[in-house]
Amino acid sequence: MFNKKRNRFGETLIEWTLRLSGGTTTLVIVLISIFLFTEGWGLFKSSTVEKGYVLCVNRSNKIQNLTPKQVKEIFDGNITSWKQVGGDDIPIEPLRMDDIASQYTEEEIGANFEHLPQKLSEAIAAKPGALAFFPEQFININFQGRVLPAETITLKEYFGGKEWFPTATPAAQFGVLPLILGTLWVSIAAILIALPFGMAVAIYLAEIASNRVRKILKPLIELLAGIPSVVYGFFGLIVIVPLIRSIFHLPVGETALAGAIVLAIMALPTIITVAEDAMRTTPLAMKESSLALGATHWQTIYRVVIPYASSGIMAAIVLGIGRAIGETMAVLMVTGNAAVIPHSLTEPVRTIPATIAAELGESAMGSVQYQALFMLGAILFVLTLGISIWAEIIRKEPKVQ
Amino acid sequence: MQKNKFTGKRANQAIFFSLFRLMSYLVVGILFCIIGFIVIRGIGVINWEFLTSAPKDGMTKGGIFPAIIGTFYLVIGSMLVAFPIGVMSGIYMNEYATNKHIVRVIRVMTNNLGGIPSIVFGLFGMSLFVNKLHFGDSLLAGSFTLGLLALPLIIRVTEEALKAIPDTYRQGSLALGATKLTTIRRVILPAAFPNVMTGLILSIGRVSGETAPILFTAAAYFLPHLPTSVFDQVMALPYHLYVIATSGTDLEATRPMAYGTAIVLIAIVLIMNLLANLLRRRFSK
The missing domain is CATH 3.40.190.10 (Periplasmic binding protein-like II)
Incomplete structure (x- = not known):
């Protein structure tokens, strides 16, 4: 009797431990937002002139x-x-x-x-x-x-400022516009490069490839997602960067284009997996009725499967952009990191993650630059969180009938 | 009246399908191109000495042993953080939680956490573990940061593994008089074990290649000694590759070392993926 009671106590304890574990991810997200914003917010109370x-x-x-x-x-x-x-x-x-x-x-x-x-x-x-x-x-x-x-530094100067020059004296410049535009510029270019390939592979895997071929290709695509970003960066640095320099006759090869190409390769697995999963959910009955009406397999794919999977494909694109926006090391290594508002793909640019990675090590804890970098982290956090939620909403949209 | 196979809409189909096949092979070709290029250029430096000795002469000679050890420690540390929490979280979601909304919230939050860039984890780890909790730049801070990063993957895999177990297992065990906890411990977990292990192996592959989260929480450019406590800084393979690939007085002289480090990183990922696939295949029969 006594023993049983103790067991029940043990079960309750374990159940609560499990419940707490279940809440960890939520807690971490809340903590991340609290920490980034409290560390970063001090920026708007700091003097614009160098301390002392x-x-x-x-x-x-x-x-x-x-x-x-x-x-x-x-x-x-x-x-x-x-x-x-x-x-x-x-x-x-x-x-x-x-x-x-x-x-x-x-x-x-x-x-x-x-x-x-x-x-x-x-x-x-x-x-x-x-x-x-x-x-x-x-x-x-x-x-x-x-x-x-x-x-003090104002929100308007931070978000509307066109110059990022945190070590300038007498007044450091913390305008994030070139960084935000640089990030979007590289990411969107990357998706435009990756999209045709991603769609082709997704269609091939979902509709055309035999089971045997699919079983070989899928793990290879997963492997593409598994290669560390620093290895992609290294590959970009020794292969893609010199290639771009010689093709476009540029003084330096570290450009937005190099970043976009590397990011395109890195975003491919995300796009392929999500789009393929979406295409696979097309009901067999819909495909069969299309075929029964005399449509070819290809007509069925672009008239039935793709429209049916369109929300999933949109989600794939959005998630791909999210992946590209947050990528740090590879971009840091190949884009040249010049904080200027981008005008072309063959110029160096600097993204938000690359800025954080490059500058946080040199900034003193609690300094204005430190706070500005945490604020950048907060922007990145909100941006990627928004993209995740957006993708989730798109996926849930009612299917085309 | 049979039309020729290669006219009209059928020709169209043939063209598009071969285009898609070609592009698919091209994408896989990129993978082989990256791996092949690095392996061919760098295989020459891989030898026993490279794997077991410390860097010498400003990173131009010697090996990467401290970085291998550092990454090994970081992987162990982060898995000690992520694995228990991740598995318990998965168990809670699939076996205990009765409220569908709570499960949905946890699932959405887990997905969102998975979508947060690794550099943001680095910032968070720096401000919470390094500064607020006074761990300093250390193995401990790095392990916690990487552990949080790996959490979503482990939760997702555990949940899927548990979902795949038929309800008859649970009902059978409960009918025999076992409590819920006993059922989970004796029936559910053993059945889910191989799939949960796949998640563990995949996250080891992921964690060992991450650079951004350890930039400001654990990684050191060079250390004369191996770490002796959890409060020591560590060298790590991905950070080592980043440093010797981008900075240094003589980039040409450190190139072979960079190729060698990249090969070791790729090898870890390859082996982990292979292991996970073998495990999956073996137990899905």
């Missing part, structure tokens, strides 16, 4: 604030007058620490830079058009310039 530094102007300057983009343009020499950023018509004189330090002798600055704050202050006061970029520690009470208030 401030931007200062002459007291007579009426300018209230500058966006990171404007700061970068000024120091790059592309904006030369205060009028262009809403101030008076005076030329801008950018001042960096080095400019000041080189004007004075070591004696004048002092062995421990004790006179430097004084000199900085004088330099600012002397130039009405000055825009200075100084370490915060050198600003003292007698400072005769005006420190510009630190602006």
Whole structure:
């Protein structure tokens, strides 16, 4: 009697363990979204100017604030007058620490830079058009310039910004537009390359191939899915990249096209498997009635099987894109990683996953760049999650009758 | 009045079918092309010394032994995380859960987790295991990260394996007075065992080739010693290949090493796939 009771207790315990295990995947998805967003969200509370530094102007300057983009343009020499950023018509004189330090002798600055704050202050006061970029520690009470208030990075600058330059000083640029467009550019090109092949193989496997041939081909396609992405990247690097360089006479072969070709090969197994499964669900009665009406096998395939499987085929395409968007290593190795908005397939591009993989190792934990990269991860997470759910919905759509 | 076989709609069919066959063979041809190219170029460097010694002279000589060991540890660690949870999750979904909606939610979530890019797992692993739980860049953090990545595959395979077992097995066991748990332990699991093992083997193949999840959680460029505790960093085959293929002072000199590493990675995947297929074929009879 007692023994039985204990057994039942054991069963309940095990049942709860099983129940908990069942909840793991849900928990992990929730945790991933929480962690990515909390790590990334700090970005929008961070100052656009490098930590420990401030931007200062002459007291007579009426300018209230500058966006990171404007700061970068000024120091790059592309904006030369205060009028262009809403101030008076005076030329801008950018001042960096080095400019000041080189004007004075070591004696004048002092062995421990004790006179430097004084000199900085004088330099600012002397130039009405000055825009200075100084370490915060050198600003003292007698400072005769005006420190510009630190602006935080806005959502608009992050999502609409056309420049990704996280190591730029004085103001790092975190515009993700080129990365998002680069990712979509490469992925969609990859699917366009993969689709004809994927459909052909799916039709061949589902309708034409004998059982024997199918039994040989299926495991080989699975193997194609099993090869590690870093091996695809290596193959792309030593075969496809030099090939593209010599065919198109390019200075470098690491281009969007190289990425698209490698991704096409990698997305093929997904497209083939999902599309084939969809075609296989066509009821035999539908196919037989088509054949009985005198249609050939091919007519039956494109008039009956493909329309019937169309939602599954759409799901295959969507899942293929999802696979391509998230692929990291192979893309990192063959696309050249230039963060510019893509215009052609024969230029280098940079994708979101490749950016994370390339830059996270160099960014200090909690830094603005670190936060910007986690935000990229969050974008990628939402994008791929949305694609998974979208594919699921497409698959459930009512079949064409 | 029989028309010629190669006119009209029949000709059309013949053309399309041969086109599809050709394209199918082409796709398989790509596979052989990739594997063949790497094997032919790199088979020369594969020897006992390459497999059992550490890299020397800035990765241009020596072998990949520490990377093989590191990947081996990572595979063991990640399977210790993923296999029990995955199998239990599958059992819960197929044998215990009575609410259809819950099963549906779990299935959708499992599919979604399977669709999340590996680099996102890397970010998550870095922020949870490396930073929040203070595992540091370590075998432990890498194993957990890779384990979560492998989870959906194991759950899916387990669920399918359990589904394939006829209900008569369950009813027979219950009719003999066995409890549900005993039925699962003595009847269901032994019957599902080969298929569950297939899932395990396939996920080992998958995990051993993943680079992005271990970039920031476990992998090291070079270590003079083999890892001695779970808090040590490890070298790993896929990361090793990435590093020596893309960075280094003398890419030409490290190329043979890269080919050799790629061959070992491909060999692992090939062997795992072969094993899984053999197992599947043997027990499906």
